[in-house]
Amino acid sequence: MPVLDDKTLRKAAIFIMALGPETGGRVISHLPESLVEQLTHAIATAGQVPFAEKQKVLSDFVKLSSSISGIAFGGEETAKQILEAGFGTHRASSLLSRVTSYSEIKSFEHLRSLDALTVANYLKNEHAQTVAVVLAHMDPRDSGPILELLPAELQGDVAYRMAVLDSPNAEALKIVEGVLASQLQGEVNANRGKYGGRKQVAEILNETERETWQEILDEMREIDDEVANEVNNLMFVFEDLVLMNDKYIQEILKEVDGKELTLALKGATQEIQDKIFSNMSKRAALGIKEDMEYMGPVRLSEVEEAQQRIVEVVRSLEEAGTIVIGKGGKDAEMVS
Numbered sequence: 168m169p170v171l172d173d174k175t176l177r178k179a180a181i182f183i184m185a186l187g188p189e190t191g192g193r194v195i196s197h198l199p200e201s202l203v204e205q206l207t208h209a210i211a212t213a214g215q216v217p218f219a220e221k222q223k224v225l226s227d228f229v230k231l232s233s234s235i236s237g238i239a240f241g242g243e244e245t246a247k248q249i250l251e252a253g254f255g256t257h258r259a260s261s262l263l264s265r266v267t268s269y270s271e272i273k274s275f276e277h278l279r280s281l282d283a284l285t286v287a288n289y290l291k292n293e294h295a296q297t298v299a300v301v302l303a304h305m306d307p308r309d310s311g312p313i314l315e316l317l318p319a320e321l322q323g324d325v326a327y328r329m330a331v332l333d334s335p336n337a338e339a340l341k342i343v344e345g346v347l348a349s350q351l352q353g354e355v356n357a358n359r360g361k362y363g364g365r366k367q368v369a370e371i372l373n374e375t376e377r378e379t380w381q382e383i384l385d386e387m388r389e390i391d392d393e394v395a396n397e398v399n400n401l402m403f404v405f406e407d408l409v410l411m412n413d414k415y416i417q418e419i420l421k422e423v424d425g426k427e428l429t430l431a432l433k434g435a436t437q438e439i440q441d442k443i444f445s446n447m448s449k450r451a452a453l454g455i456k457e458d459m460e461y462m463g464p465v466r467l468s469e470v471e472e473a474q475q476r477i478v479e480v481v482r483s484l485e486e487a488g489t490i491v492i493g494k495g496g497k498d499a500e501m502v503s
Contacts, residue, residue, distance in 0.1 A: 180209035181216055181224045283309075287316035295321060299328035300343055307370040314383075315375040322379075323386020330368045330387070330394050365394065369401035403481065405431065405474035409442050415490055416446040422480045427473050429458045434470035 183191040183206060195203055290298045290313065302310040302325065314322060372380040387395035408416065432440050432455065444452040484490045
């Protein structure tokens with residue numbers, strides 16, 4: 168997918184924003200991922216779009232300008248709403264992260280032209296802290312495969328150091344980049360923002376196979392059990408339920424209390440609600456829907472706690488061997 172020129176990209180972004188989150192989300196969900204990332208970045212950085220510009224864009228695409236009024240607003244929240252409507256909350260968060268943070272990463276950019284094995288073979292001889300700094304300053308889609316190819320005894324240590332990483336001294340980062348660039352004959356374009364943290368480690372581990380990320384988490388627990396659990400919790404979230412097959416959902420529902428489920432679904436997306444209701448009897452689904460309506464407003468914190476308890480049910484089923492959560496906490500499959 169070729170990169171769109173700035174003018175065309177802005178025009179497409181304004182059109183998507185003008186459609187609104189629901190319709191725009193459905194449209195964007197049918198586009199190639201590379202184009203979705205370009206559009207998301209354009210929407211997130213668009214700011215306020217004047218009515219005249221929006222009207223012109225709409226008139227170019229459709230002849231409905233006479234019925235359009237007001238101002239279209241860009242920004243990360245607009246991009247988030249559109250992506251959530253098209254992909255669901257968790258997938259939207261991942262895509263938005265790429266274009267609002269990881270897409271801006273320029274440190275160690277020269278490594279992207281090299282295959283993961285070449286980089287891993289070089290980094291395996293470096294100190295774990297150096298490796299952590301390097302991988303933390305790369306897009307998880309690049310650093311995940313590299314981490315997977317590092318020696319097993321190094322993986323957990325590196326992941327832990329990334330999870331607790333503070334912004335490295337600017338001069339120290341420059342030295343590391345310079346040495347690495349000279350060793351691998353690359354050029355470095357430094358971006359010295361803060362990278363690392365639990366969320367990034369979780370996203371990196373999402374790019375590795377189940378056996379690998381489980382071993383890495385086990386090694387991290389030996390260093391710091393709390394940090395390892397925080398990373399683990401970020402690898403599977405409530406929104407991932409939409410990615411599971413129906414038999415898997417039915418196993419979960421057997422273990423979830425009805426009142427707990429009602430509260431959890433109260434703040435869930437329509438996509439998740441539809442997924443759950445489709446795996447229940449019509450009578451049970453109607454009962455949950457009525458309970459949700461009678462429940463009235465509830466605190467967001469209570470909804471999130473209920474959703475987290477359902478996530479814990481998923482984890483307990485995995486630990487019991489009833490289910491197997493595949494790569495990165497997704498693509499779950501049933502086992503006998």
